[in-house]
Amino acid sequence: xxxxxxxxxxxxxxxxxxxxxxxxxxxxxxxxxxxxxxxxxxxxxxxxxxxxxxxxxxxxxxxxxxxxxxxxxxxxxxxxxxxxxxxxxxxxxxxxxxxxxxxxxxxxxxxxxxxxxxxxxxxxxxxxxxxxxxxxxxxxxxxxxxxxxxxxxxxxxxxxxxxxxxxxxxxxxxxxxxxxxxxxxxxxxxxxxxxxxxxxxxxxxxxxxxxxx
Amino acid sequence: xxxxxxxxxxxxxxxxxxxxxxxxxxxxxxxxxxxxxxxxxxxxxxxxxxxxxxxxxxxxxxxxxxxxxxxxxxxxxxxxxxxxxxxxxxxxxxxxxxxxxxxxxxxxxxxxxxxxxxxxxxxxxxxxxxxxxxxxxxxxxxxxxxxxxxxxxxxxxxxxxxxxxxxxxxxxxxxxxxxxxxxxxxxxxxxxxxxxxxxxxxxxxxxxxxxxx
DNA sequence: GATGATTTGTACGTATGTATA
DNA sequence: ATATACATACGTACAAATCAT
Numbered sequence: 001x002x003x004x005x006x007x008x009x010x011x012x013x014x015x016x017x018x019x020x021x022x023x024x025x026x027x028x029x030x031x032x033x034x035x036x037x038x039x040x041x042x043x044x045x046x047x048x049x050x051x052x053x054x055x056x057x058x059x060x061x062x063x064x065x066x067x068x069x070x071x072x073x074x075x076x077x078x079x080x081x082x083x084x085x086x087x088x089x090x091x092x093x094x095x096x097x098x099x100x101x102x103x104x105x106x107x108x109x110x111x112x113x114x115x116x117x118x119x120x121x122x123x124x125x126x127x128x129x130x131x132x133x134x135x136x137x138x139x140x141x142x143x144x145x146x147x148x149x150x151x152x153x154x155x156x157x158x159x160x161x162x163x164x165x166x167x168x169x170x171x172x173x174x175x176x177x178x179x180x181x182x183x184x185x186x187x188x189x190x191x192x193x194x195x196x197x198x199x200x201x202x203x204x205x206x207x208x209x210x211x212x213x
Numbered sequence: 214x215x216x217x218x219x220x221x222x223x224x225x226x227x228x229x230x231x232x233x234x235x236x237x238x239x240x241x242x243x244x245x246x247x248x249x250x251x252x253x254x255x256x257x258x259x260x261x262x263x264x265x266x267x268x269x270x271x272x273x274x275x276x277x278x279x280x281x282x283x284x285x286x287x288x289x290x291x292x293x294x295x296x297x298x299x300x301x302x303x304x305x306x307x308x309x310x311x312x313x314x315x316x317x318x319x320x321x322x323x324x325x326x327x328x329x330x331x332x333x334x335x336x337x338x339x340x341x342x343x344x345x346x347x348x349x350x351x352x353x354x355x356x357x358x359x360x361x362x363x364x365x366x367x368x369x370x371x372x373x374x375x376x377x378x379x380x381x382x383x384x385x386x387x388x389x390x391x392x393x394x395x396x397x398x399x400x401x402x403x404x405x406x407x408x409x410x411x412x413x414x415x416x417x418x419x420x421x422x423x424x425x426x
Numbered sequence: 427g428a429t430g431a432t433t434t435g436t437a438c439g440t441a442t443g444t445a446t447a
Numbered sequence: 448a449t450a451t452a453c454a455t456a457c458g459t460a461c462a463a464a465t466c467a468t
Contacts, residue, residue, distance in 0.1 A: 054267035142291040
């Protein structure tokens with residue numbers, strides 16, 4: 001959007017920290033402090049915070065300090081539910097819209113991930129998993145759908161940490177991916193939606209376990 | 214979000230004008246001019262524009278003037294497609310989640326709209342139509358879904374003008390609403406999704422007619 | 427609940443990059 | 448294509464509201 005400006009760099013960096021969990025939900029975001037950290041005035045910091053507020057990563061009230069967004073239980077539950085619906089939509093459309101190269105790339109990535117599972121590399125799997133889902137978002141050939149799906153994923157990411165920590169979850173995730181890939185390669189949109197929905201349900205369960213701990 | 218501040222008032226007002234079509238897509242938004250119009254300095258204007266940029270109503274490039282968002286044909290087509298999917302999702306969930314009062318209110322509104330159709334009051338129908346769809350968004354009992362559906366509707370509204378202008382479209386819209394209401398009242402989520410999808414397809418057709426003129 | 431300290435909100439000036447002749 | 452005019456990006460100062468004691 002805005003490149004090569006302080007406010008854009010600050011926005012990107014703060015967003016990255018929120019998504020990565022370095023800035024936990026509820027953390028106070030002090031304009032002056034952030035300005036000092038980045039060695040700039042408060043002006044670009046304020047503009048970055050406004051953008052983050054509009055995109056939902058930050059909560060702002062008039063005259064009060066901003067905090068990293070911390071949606072309540074109900075809102076979070078709703079967001080996870082919608083995340084599943086959006087992913088299923090992407091998968092369904094991707095099954096119909098992907099071209100030969102995209103299908104081949106998705107299949108190849110899925111096969112590569114089998115090796116990662118064998119090594120039990122949870123970090124590597126998490127990264128490849130992002131690429132896998134991203135390939136499906138893009139494969140739907142609908143920029144707006146990909147945009148809101150990624151935005152939802154970003155807003156949820158602070159609450160999905162350690163989803164691949166538990167042993168055995170890697171293997172189950174990869175098996176679910178297999179069903180999704182099969183449906184997409186066969187061009188069966190309905191099956192792809194169903195397989196993706198089942199896959200995402202596992203992730204949500206993982207969150208609920210986390211929330212109760 | 215931010216109440217009782219200049220930047221918030223300016224944001225609301227600019228958003229309203231963009232949604233209403235007073236500020237057409239592609240219109241240049243000059244900070245100094247807007248500041249003069251609202252009798253404030255450029256600072257709150259800049260912050261309002263940042264928020265509008267993040268929410269997609271305005272396009273911004275570094276060091277260049279902002280313009281009212283004007284998505285290309287492809288993006289617009291994708292947005293209309295997703296709008297249908299989101300509305301269908303809302304309808305499907307509403308069929309399962311609405312309580313007695315909500316179902317009764319939706320039914321009552323639909324009956325009121327029959328009278329508006331008889332009078333041929335296109336403006337009144339447009340207004341009631343917003344309420345009708347809004348009731349379904351809320352009826353899904355998922356705040357996040359309602360939020361992104363309304364945001365999508367807002368971003369599309371500059372491109373949906375005059376959809377009820379053509380005679381006969383009012384009657385057809387109302388008949389489609391009837392199928393949606395029936396499915397929701399019966400608690401049939403699948404039927405509600407299908408009925409909503411068919412209804413929205415009409416709107417998209419109306420847009421495509423418009424785009425070619 | 428009141429009050430002082432802190433933080434946000436707005437105005438304005440200058441520098442830098444963009445757009446137009 | 449170059450230069451001039453112009454709009455945006457950022458810094459600083461002060462007013463107004465919050466928060467912490």
